[in-house]
Amino acid sequence: MIERTHHLHALTALLRQFPVVAILGPRQIGKTTLARQFVDRRGGRATFFDLESPEDLALLADPLLALRPLKGLVVMDEIHRRPELFASLRVLVDEPRAARRFLVLGSASPELLRQTSETLAGRIAYHELGGFVLDEVGPQEWPRLWRRGGFPRSYLARSEIESLRWRRELIRTYLERDIPSLGLRLPAPTLRRFWMMVAHYHGQIWNASELARSFGVGHTTVRRYLDVLTDTFMVRQLQSWHENIGKRQVKAPKVYIRDSGLLHALFGLGAAREIESHPKVGASWEGFALDVIVSRIAAQPEECFFWATHSGAELDLLVVRGNRRLGFELKRTTAPTVTRSMRAALQDLRLDEIVIVHAGSRSYSLDRKIRAISIHRILEDVPPLR
Numbered sequence: 435m436i437e438r439t440h441h442l443h444a445l446t447a448l449l450r451q452f453p454v455v456a457i458l459g460p461r462q463i464g465k466t467t468l469a470r471q472f473v474d475r476r477g478g479r480a481t482f483f484d485l486e487s488p489e490d491l492a493l494l495a496d497p498l499l500a501l502r503p504l505k506g507l508v509v510m511d512e513i514h515r516r517p518e519l520f521a522s523l524r525v526l527v528d529e530p531r532a533a534r535r536f537l538v539l540g541s542a543s544p545e546l547l548r549q550t551s552e553t554l555a556g557r558i559a560y561h562e563l564g565g566f567v568l569d570e571v572g573p574q575e576w577p578r579l580w581r582r583g584g585f586p587r588s589y590l591a592r593s594e595i596e597s598l599r600w601r602r603e604l605i606r607t608y609l610e611r612d613i614p615s616l617g618l619r620l621p622a623p624t625l626r627r628f629w630m631m632v633a634h635y636h637g638q639i640w641n642a643s644e645l646a647r648s649f650g651v652g653h654t655t656v657r658r659y660l661d662v663l664t665d666t667f668m669v670r671q672l673q674s675w676h677e678n679i680g681k682r683q684v685k686a687p688k689v690y691i692r693d694s695g696l697l698h699a700l701f702g703l704g705a706a707r708e709i710e711s712h713p714k715v716g717a718s719w720e721g722f723a724l725d726v727i728v729s730r731i732a733a734q735p736e737e738c739f740f741w742a743t744h745s746g747a748e749l750d751l752l753v754v755r756g757n758r759r760l761g762f763e764l765k766r767t768t769a770p771t772v773t774r775s776m777r778a779a780l781q782d783l784r785l786d787e788i789v790i791v792h793a794g795s796r797s798y799s800l801d802r803k804i805r806a807i808s809i810h811r812i813l814e815d816v817p818p819l820r
Contacts, residue, residue: 436570436586438468444561445472445537449507452559453527454536456513458543459563460667460693461612462604464586465539468563469509472537479506485515497522505533513547514540515615520553527557542616543665562667565589565693567729573813580722581706583695598704601695605629608668618662628659632669633691633700637717639742640671640686660689668692672724675739675752679782684742694722719766723791723809724751727762730812731819747778749788755819761788768794770806780804789816 445468448455457465473480481504483490493500497519501508513519523536540547544560565584568576582588582597585604591597609622609629631645640660642653649656663669670690676683691697697718703709709718728738733753742748751762761779763770770790780788780803790806797807797815807815 435467436566436590437471438464438563438570440569441468441561441563442472442475446476448559448561449535449537452557453532453534454523454538454554454558456538456540456544456558456560457563458540458560458667460585461541461608462585462587463563463565463667465541465563466511467586469511469537469539473507473509476507480509481506482509483511485510485512491516494519498525501526501534506535508534508536510536510538512540513538514542517547520547524553524557527554541612541666543667545665564667564725564729565695568726568812569730573810576726576809577706580694580719581698581704581709583693583698584725585693585695588695594704594706597695598699601699605696605699608666612666613662616666620659620662625659625662628656629663629668630700632660632663632689633697634714635689636691636697636714637720638688639684640689642686668696670721670724672738672740672751675741675754675783681747681782682744684744688740690721690724692725694718694725697721716766719793720750720764723764723766724762726809726812727751727764727789727791727816730816731760733819741779741783743778747775747782749775749779749783752779752783752785753819758819759783759785760819761785763788763790765790765792767792770794770800772800772804776804 445455457468459465483494485491501522526532526534566579566586566589567584568579571579579589588597588601591600609626613620613625628649631649642656646653646656660669664671668691670692671687672690673687674685676685691700698709701712701714703712709715731753737753737755739752739754740750741752749761750764753760761783763776770792776788779785785803788804790804791809792806794808795810797811800806
């Protein structure tokens, strides 16, 4: 078992400040395992409820009656199945001298669990749990992490065949079980076909009209489908950055399948040779490197953008934190070079630096304010943002 130390520390800090902390992330990403690790490390009294268990659901038929006597930490798994419980949690955490904290686990974003923002505003903090990252598995394991993705059971499977089989089953379960459990009435075959189309757009600028024509529906329908995949942590929408620089800039987002292993499973790719020979291999590697950088520098979604102009200048990732602006280019090559597009981004966006993340083995300076960093050396050469 890989202990997820960073997440354990984050949960400790959040529970000191907030009476309710939600661990959010896709199904099977390890939320329950993380919660049990946290309880073991924290010590003290803890009570678990699994909202998929009929017995636990029966116990919570009257939530206030069941929860009010409890002390210590109360862990509630699969909270998205009973979002009406948030109203009871608000009553309990507002009681004077409340001797309990709540750790709730769910597979939907705060935007999808609207009741939390309405009933627990100011009382709840969210912590998103993603798949394994290089800090946890080691930089030398990046090829395996890229092929299999970060879902624990996929990454830790005994073979590539077992890993691919597990991911295919996850996709089926997500479509047939998880989506209906969130109250979303979307036919599984329809959403799967749409998901496949998004996979082919992986790393590209979103074009709702084009996709709607291909899918045979209105652009508002494909927008809704995309939002469902985003709110359930399957797709990343990287928003565009635009400001007044005297150039026409792209305003639509880029879309990525968030987990590289799921992207490969959607294409039916398991072995390394299959991935390497696929037409989307470059886009797959770019999406993986994007996730590596975002997790490494601890960037929040609201700090991450891409930038592009209609004249062709582009930057794969722009991170804006306070007065700092960092640019990242993601190149599946062993010999990156400085391009006119990079120089335009450096000047027009007033960047502090551009880092080119590449697949070679060496890191070196290419020009003033432009560095080439090997993905092998990410942990050494790219410190977290402070």
